[in-house]
Amino acid sequence: xxxxxxxxxxxxxxxxxxxxxxAQLGLKTACVEGRETLGGTCLNVGCIPSKALLHAxxxxxxAEHNFTKMGLKGKSPSVDWKQMQTYKEDVVGQNxxxxxxxxxxxxxxxxxxxASIPAAGKVQVGDDIYDAKNIIIATGSEPTSLPGVExxxxxxxxxxxxxxLPKVPKKMVVIGAGVIGLEMGSVYARLGAEVTVVEFLDxxxxxxxxxxxxxxxxxxxxxxxxxxxxxxVQSVSTTKTKAKVSYKLRKNDTEAVLDADVVLVATGRxxxxxxxxxEALGVETSPRxxxxxxxxxxxxxxxxxxxxxAIDGPMLAHKAEDEGMAVAEVLAGKAGHVNYGVIxxxxxxxxxxxxxxxxxxxxxxxxxxxxxxxxxxxGNARAKAMFAGEGFVKILADQATDRILGAHILGxxxxxxxxxxxxxxxxxxxAQDIALTCHAHPTCSEAVREAALxxxxxxxxx
Ligand code: NAI
Numbered sequence: 124x125x126x127x128x129x130x131x132x133x134x135x136x137x138x139x140x141x142x143x144x145x146a147q148l149g150l151k152t153a154c155v156e157g158r159e160t161l162g163g164t165c166l167n168v169g170c171i172p173s174k175a176l177l178h179a180x181x182x183x184x185x186a187e188h189n190f191t192k193m194g195l196k197g198k199s200p201s202v203d204w205k206q207m208q209t210y211k212e213d214v215v216g217q218n219x220x221x222x223x224x225x226x227x228x229x230x231x232x233x234x235x236x237x238a239s240i241p242a243a244g245k246v247q248v249g250d251d252i253y254d255a256k257n258i259i260i261a262t263g264s265e266p267t268s269l270p271g272v273e274x275x276x277x278x279x280x281x282x283x284x285x286x287x288l289p290k291v292p293k294k295m296v297v298i299g300a301g302v303i304g305l306e307m308g309s310v311y312a313r314l315g316a317e318v319t320v321v322e323f324l325d326x327x328x329x330x331x332x333x334x335x336x337x338x339x340x341x342x343x344x345x346x347x348x349x350x351x352x353x354x355x356v357q358s359v360s361t362t363k364t365k366a367k368v369s370y371k372l373r374k375n376d377t378e379a380v381l382d383a384d385v386v387l388v389a390t391g392r393x394x395x396x397x398x399x400x401x402e403a404l405g406v407e408t409s410p411r412x413x414x415x416x417x418x419x420x421x422x423x424x425x426x427x428x429x430x431x432x433a434i435d436g437p438m439l440a441h442k443a444e445d446e447g448m449a450v451a452e453v454l455a456g457k458a459g460h461v462n463y464g465v466i467x468x469x470x471x472x473x474x475x476x477x478x479x480x481x482x483x484x485x486x487x488x489x490x491x492x493x494x495x496x497x498x499x500x501x502g503n504a505r506a507k508a509m510f511a512g513e514g515f516v517k518i519l520a521d522q523a524t525d526r527i528l529g530a531h532i533l534g535x536x537x538x539x540x541x542x543x544x545x546x547x548x549x550x551x552x553x554a555q556d557i558a559l560t561c562h563a564h565p566t567c568s569e570a571v572r573e574a575a576l577x578x579x580x581x582x583x584x585x
Pocket of ligand 1: 471
């Protein structure tokens with residue numbers, strides 16, 4: 124068996140990006156992946172297929188609600204679910220093949236199969252044992268289950284099953300108002316399902332800036348999603364074709380039951396490290412199953428590293444990618460670095476939500492003196508022309524220095540717009556730096572500049 128400088132276990136966004144960077148830096152590299160295709164959860168059953176369905180259902184929404192307003196007449200489209208699934212699979216297929224091509228181009232060997240680590244420096248796949256100077260665990264995460272709730276991926280589904288339902292359900296209950304629940308819930312609501320989201324907390328999207336979270340909830344309600352907040356799901360029972368979801372309201376212990384054709388369980392994910400042999404190796408993990416690493420992604424066992432959803436931090440593909448590139452640089456003798464203070468988070472609904480840095484609640488809790496600059500998309504001509512005047516940009520800056528501490532956007536293309544603030548924050552910019560930067564007119568990004576102006580002498584169009 125060939126021996127390698129680095130073997131990466133897992134071909135998701137963390138692992139494949141890491142493999143390419145290792146190879147680019149001159150390390151002899153292999154990546155072990157057991158799925159039929161590269162790309163991990165994100166490309167196969169996560170970010171990418173869900174974005175295809177979000178795009179298609181948004182187009183339907185536009186046709187149903189806005190076409191006639193713009194003078195576009197004609198029969199509005201109906202849903203051909205089979206074709207929508209084919210489109211989704213095509214998008215996935217193009218991207219997974221793309222990674223295979225990149226592996227060949229960069230001379231990364233793809234070892235097909237499921238890996239274990241019999242000892243430091245050794246990776247076993249089937250009967251084959253490979254030598255590796257360094258091993259990087261990038262095995263990602265899997266959905267958590269809920270006591271009393273059995274997932275069958277038919278009636279009671281995780282995000283994986285939700286992407287490939289045989290038809291659009293009439294009634295869908297979503298357990299958990301986090302990112303997955305809201306993205307998939309809004310897809311099916313737009314496709315005609317009656318969607319009820321049951322959430323344990325008394326607000327949606329835990330951890331998000333409170334003001335944005337409230338406005339986001341209002342927007343989703345307008346789109347037809349129903350929310351039952353402060354409710355703990357007790358159990359889900361199923362027949363052949365239906366489900367009943369029992370929940371208890373936390374404030375008064377009232378119990379109630381919801382009927383559903385499909386139940387989506389979206390209550391979080393946990394590291395997936397089964398079968399690696401971590402316990403026998405003595406690799407330290409946290410009580411939540413996250414592999415413990417130091418600032419250079421090294422575990423307590425020499426030569427074994429870990430990145431992405433398998434370790435601490437937000438479970439986001441781009442965080443895993445950054446760690447993948449950084450650990451490759453560390454192994455190549457360079458200074459790999461990830462700025463965990465500037466990792467954007469995006470919810471790909473419509474409108475989108477994008478956030479970076481600290482929330483107002485976090486700043487208050489830290490006792491930090493800050494100022495807030497806000498600007499509504501109602502004051503942005505481009506957004507209004509697209510019927511997208513809902514939402515706002517909120518920039519939080521240090522009261523004394525004006526340095527940007529966080530930014531939160533609810534609005535059109537928020538996930539694209541957030542990056543100018545990310546770059547600004549990487550450079551330690553002030554709100555005034557953004558305010559003094561010429562922004563093209565008419566663009567939605569002007570709302571970012573206006574929010575930055577609102578941190579100083581005031582926005583122009585407010
Ligand atoms: P999440 O952690 O975002 O949300 C889970 C929600 O379920 C929370 O609001 C929690 O309070 C609620 N919950 C937990 N137990 C409950 C119960 N018994 N009854 C009712 N509600 C309950 O988890 P989610 O949405 O499953 O996503 C998993 C991970 O995947 C997250 O870390 C997320 O960031 C990531 N992800 C990111 C995406 C993006 O960046 N666009 C897209 C999809 C997933």
